[in-house]
Amino acid sequence: MPSPLLPPSRLRRVENFGHSISAPAYVFRPTHAEQIAELLTFAQERGLRVGLRGAGRSYGDAHLAAGNIVLDLSRMNRILDWNPDSGEITVEPGVTIERLWQYVLEDGWWPAVVPGTMKPTIGGVLAANVHGKNNWREGVIGDHVTRLKALLPNGAEIALTPEDDLFPALVSSMGTLGVFTQITLRMRRVHSGDLLVRAWAVPNLKQMLADLDAAKDEWEYVVAWLDGTARGKSLGRGQIHTARYLTPDEDPHPARTLRVEYQTLPDNFFGLFPKSIFWKFMRPFMHKPGLWLIDGAKYLGAATVGNNKTFRQSHAAFNFLLDYIPHWELAYGRGGLVQYQCFIPLENAEAAFTEILETTHRFGMPTYLGVVKRHRPDRYLLSHAVNGYSLAMDFKVTRRNRERIQKMVLALDRIVLEAKGRFYLAKDATLTAEHWGASLGEETLRRYFALKKQLDPNEVLQTDQYRRLFAPLKARYASGHA
Ligand SMILES: Cc1cc2nc3c(=O)[nH]c(=O)nc-3n(C[C@H](O)[C@H](O)[C@H](O)COP(=O)(O)OP(=O)(O)OC[C@H]3O[C@@H](n4cnc5c(N)ncnc54)[C@H](O)[C@@H]3O)c2cc1C
Incomplete structure (x- = not known):
């Protein structure tokens, strides 16, 4: 159903990677963090919900927001800093895995963890906390992030390192607790292509x-x-x-x-x-x-x-x-x-x-x-x-x-x-x-909903997947503190 609050020119049909689900949404493609903050405030004030999207390579509805706003971050794709001696790179969230390896390889580095396709964005892979064919050895992508910045729906901009309590919650939260705006990753040294x-x-x-x-x-x-x-x-x-x-x-x-x-x-x-x-x-x-x-x-x-x-x-x-x-x-x-x-x-x-x-x-x-x-x-x-x-x-x-x-x-x-x-x-x-709730267990669900209340009290960040899997569990588990 079209929203009278949003420009019709932004209305598109957004599809999942598997082409098995699609939904109309108002798609915004910001180029700077300030535009994300403005859009979150706009949505907050009008009771709209926002689903974040990277390259849309998730198989299901993790990046869809039917009838609401899809915030497509693929144009925030600048490489901000690269140190070929230490292998540390700082990027915006829309930089793809493809761009990343192509940028660092000739200096003898390769991303320590990559999924089975190079098309996803760094923001998207960090939100899912992806693994590669070397998960047993190298862990997940979050294990190779040394710093990140995120915008919270409550208006705060935060900077996190792996030692911060919020780090392991934001990483893996599928864009439902905050928007990554800057990510620093450590690459792996390689001696051959x-x-x-x-x-x-x-x-x-x-x-x-x-x-x-x-x-x-x-x-x-x-x-x-x-x-x-x-x-x-x-x-x-x-x-x-x-x-x-x-x-x-x-x-x-x-x-x-x-x-x-x-x-x-x-x-x-x-x-x-x-x-x-x-x-x-x-x-x-x-x-x-x-x-x-x-x-x-x-x-x-x-x-x-x-x-x-x-x-x-x-x-x-x-x-x-x-x-x-x-x-x-x-x-x-x-x-x-x-x-x-x-x-x-x-x-x-x-x-x-x-x-x-x-x-x-x-x-x-x-x-x-x-x-x-x-x-x-x-x-x-x-x-x-x-x-x-x-x-x-x-x-x-x-x-x-x-x-x-x-x-x-x-x-x-x-x-x-x-x-x-x-x-x-x-x-x-x-x-x-x-089934999702049963796999996570009560303690994790209580902690998740306490964080949701703290970081996103009006539940602005809601993908269709959130509405399917988290929203029905909220009443039962959303009483605690983070
Ligand atoms: C062919 C194929 C092979 C794959 N192989 C693997 C694999 O080997 N291992 C593996 O782990 N995964 C794999 N995947 C899954 C894929 O890596 C993940 O779905 C990844 O999240 C996709 O990133 P994306 O940029 O397309 O993000 P999207 O699919 O657009 O979004 C993914 C999630 O990230 C959130 N998000 C996007 N940007 C941001 C941001 N800036 N801040 C906060 N949240 C954000 C979205 O809301 C959404 O919940 C594969 C997918 C495909 C299609």
Whole structure:
């Protein structure tokens, strides 16, 4: 419903990354912190709500605010300071991961933690507190921030270091407690633009989890592709990739490999097919028989010619594999996709993942893409990580299966809660407040709502995800002090 308080020229339809949800909103794209402060005051005075948005790469409704204001921070994208000796960089929140690594690489640095795509903004990744394929070793992105500035809806501008009590709450709070306006991160020293990668096939889930666990101390990065179509004795089969940084004497040409052009992913496949249209070729295979064919062939290749291979790969190619096919998400068709990612403690992981995968088969919806990673717990208020593993699964959404997906994920949520697992808001589009609350526990919820009351008493910062997951819990948990 259009708001009479806001200019119609700002009204747009805003979509999630998975193209499965969209909502109209008044989009403002500030270039300076003062404009953010003005907009927060404006919203406060008129009883409007504001949802923050970076690059919109969250899978669900974390950056939507139906009928209200979306504050798109992607134009606040200046690099404010860079020290190539210490590896410390200060940026505005709209700087992307792509811009960041391209800026620091030739001086021999790489961001210590990156997600599986380089498109997100630093503000967005800090709000979600993202992890990479090296979560066990390097923790989350918040662990590499040395200072930040944020604007609070109550009008205050604050500067925080990791020692401040508010730091682990603001980081991970998905833009619901304050707006990051300046972030200082410490990069990781690298001596080459290449990583040493090893790949091998694993015949079932048990072996996959055992191998990921064993590899985590020897390798910097550990990640597994899981074949969602496999069942019975092969349930959970897949391929593991591990990687480590090169030592100073291992790369004879660091000046070459540390160049952006060396890392940049090619525009064409085999020098012929433009990558920008490749998703169109994927589309005819995006159904169950196509999935069986592709996953079967991929596993066969991994278990034969690709098995036990060691090779060198650039940082960008290893970390941002999904960016190889621009707009791959469009291949899922009109209904888009949802991703379901859960995090299960070590001791419960095998049983819970087995039940989860069997449930996807029972519902007739094997995942189109399954990824398993090894994690460690952290200190952040709305942390998703545990000492254990995560399983991420993509599902194609159609008009006919929407309800079935919702039923299935409710069943999956119960398995996760039973196994003392956690959920991840950056990926979520389907959780219920009840399940979200149960995963966080009473103490965390009381602390969160006490902070919300202190920092955002009029609840100006409210994304659609906040309204779905937090707002229904407020009455029960919002009595305490921060
Ligand atoms: C292909 C793909 C692969 C991915 N791989 C991984 C992965 O490996 N690991 C992982 O952890 N995540 C991964 N993600 C998730 C992604 O990293 C997160 O969703 C990230 O938050 C997206 O950042 P964004 O800039 O797009 O922010 P948006 O999606 O626009 O927003 C994310 C959240 O940040 C808030 N926000 C945005 N800017 C600010 C700000 N300046 N201050 C305060 N809050 C703000 C928003 O309100 C929202 O709640 C992946 C996503 C995709 C699409």
